[in-house]
Amino acid sequence: MRLRHKVILLAVVPLVVAVGLIIMAQRHQEAVLAARQQALVKTAYMEAARSELRHFTALALSTISPLYNTGRDDDDIKQQAMRQLALLDYGADGYFFLYNDEGVNLMHPRQPELVGRNLSGLRDANGEQPILMMMQKAASGGGFVEYSWHKPSAQAPAQKLAYVTPLERWHWWIGTGLYVDDMDKVLLQLDTELAASVNNTMSWIAGITVLALVVIFSGGLWVSMHELRLADVKLTLLARQIVRSQEEERAYLSRELHDGTSQTLVSVKLLIESVLERMPQDGGPVRAALGRAVERLKDALAEVRGMSHRLRPVMLDTLGLSAAMSQLADEMWGQSTTRFRMRVSGVPRDLPDEVKTVLFRVTQEALTNIEKHAHASEVELQLVFSEEALRMVVQDNGRGFDTDFVLHHPSQGIGLRNMRERLASIDGQLQVTSRAGDTRITAVVPVDAIERFEQL
Template sequence: MQLKHKIVALSILPLLLAVALICALVIVQNQRLGEEQVRLIENAILSSKRAELKNYVAMALSVIAPLQAGGQDDAQARRQALEALARIDFGQDGYFFVYDTRGRNLMHPRQAELVGRDLWNLTDPHGLPAVRALIESASGGDGFQRYAWQKPSTGRVTDKLAHVVMLEPWGWMLGTGIYLEDVEQATRQVREEVADGIRSTMAAIATIALVAVLLVFAGGLALSVREHRLADSKLQSLNRRIVHLQEEERSRVSRELHDGISQLLVSIKFQFELAGHQLEAGQSSGLVTLGTAIERLGGAIGEIRRISHDLRPSLLDTLGLPAAIGQLASEFEQRCGLAVVYRNGLPDARLPDGVAVALFRIVQEALTNIERHARAGTVLVELEPCMNGVQLQVQDDGIGFDPRTIEQPQEGIGLRNMRERVEHLGGRFSLSSSSGHTGICVILPVPAASAAGTSFTL
């Protein structure tokens, strides 16, 4: 996955996840509030219906009260009471019913086929033994019972709320009920409104999320284009720096070869030619001239070794970093006349090639800067292990400088190049400078298994 795609993905995925969580919370909260509203409406309607049913039952009791008072054990009084109750109705589906305590129907004005039948074990579609539950509610409950029963006007089985009482002298259960289709309709309407609200809310959230995703995508695309251009610019600048560094290094080597080796070789050539002429002429000074030429040839060989050592020190490959830095410090001390203190605390183990080369080049660059700019008298180079890595410190007692100047483009290589080497290897670079003291501290990590066949234990 390309970087721009990663940026867009990391921007959009959390947004989509947040939107999904918000949608889930909205759905759950709306459903919970909808169910609470349904319960409130249902309870309110049922409360009014309970009060209405109590009034109906009280009215029926008042109708049969004279018959109960006049003949509790009179069969005719009971028959008259049943006839009177059968004539009472309220609306198309409002009627009274009577059962004995064993579940036998004694009166049902809407379903005459049930009269005289034992309905003790009759169950509604929900599995509730309806008549038994009515009798139990009348005997020991609050007198209200909800169950499913056939509605006379439609012939369909519908939920019904009944209120029943016991007529103790006769052993009857008297009751009436109201069908709850209006309750079901009201609750269904509330649930539909809640569902509509959820759908409209989801549509609004989806629209907002789509707009946000498009904005994030557009912003990510613009950022990607900007970063791409910036990366191209940095890459071009880096390429220019690499070319500049290559040309600078070539120019340095060319100058050293031309001004040093070339001049020495020309001088040696003249010395050999002079020695040849002198020896041909039988002059004893030819041997002296030949000795001088041989001495200068040794100097040329030493200069070639120095240039070769600057390009890639052989000690770094043969004896390792500590020895290479020790030789570099010794040559620097001899060449510049400064007092160099070198402290090596590393164990005898070979560092990874990249770490070793980076530390060597940093010491080399630091000593070059000290030679050119510091005006120092003493230099300290310290190499020691640290937690999971290697620490290098180079300090001098020179005039110091402003560390902020290292970030300026005109500085080229040097201190900024050191920082880039360290950052490339995942290390830390710190610099401090004031009058009388300048120091750099480099910490580079050393992987546990970075070099095959060697170990580096800190």
């Protein structure tokens, strides 16, 4: 695993673990807060309901107290008290009910069918006996009872909180109640709002996490791209250094061949010629052998000089690129029927050694390919100097070739690939077009690249 991948991993894993722990803690806190909130709301709601029921019961007692305090126990006074209690409605589901000490319903404004029935054994939806529990609570002085009872507005059983108080002289107990099922709706709404708030928080956490991951991966990508650019720059510099080393080695070999080997061969040739001059004309086989040696030495000298020039033409360093190219073409086609033309347009300028060397090698490769494969009768070389770029075009009227096949075939087009790589080392480009009768190899080197090499 690469270092940058390890760095990214070391940054991502703790972040993901931390976010996971934050989410777990958030969920736990949500559950704790929801339970605490429900308990507080339920306690406050029930306390408010109890206070309200006490108030309503006090209101009912104050309404019938003038009748109760008369000291009368006859049915007429009791009926008046029942009528007054029946009229004390509050809201759709608020009413008073009246039972005797035996559990017989004496008055119920919402369910008149219950009047006159003994309901002490009645069970609610939860299996409890609400009337019996209220009888017992009234017998002990009054208090609160929770049970399930028919809710008039909903026409269904609902949880109810009732408060009962006794009327001891008449052997009655009076009660009223509030349905508390609305509390469940309130709690559900609070839970929904809390969940929405938590989800919103989680969305923020997720968004921040995604943003952090994007920043981390963007940083990693930037580092990768930066390293890639540095590697590309280093590779380009290495390629240039290799080319420079090759050219320096070629120049060294060229000088050694010209100044060393060539001079040695010339000296040997002169010595043999000197011997031949002193030898009588009838020297026989020895003179003939020495004559053949002189001819071989001449051939060797010509070959060494050719090798020296091909390795590093002296004219490239002394007279410039155009002269070196002309000499190269003259060596190739000076004694053949192939016509060679060279044209220079624009304002010529001195070129850095790297640029001159690359263009010369590209030209050398292109002319060699033409000589080997094109069978051309006309070859033209153009050097175009402009303010934007230096263009070099090698054109021939040979048989052409399939550029796509040559450029992509693994064992073909090695020379073209070499030319492209050489030009890339000086930030140049190679363009190749070919058809029968017209093949063009164009090398383009921007002026800013030339100026950059001039400053090196």
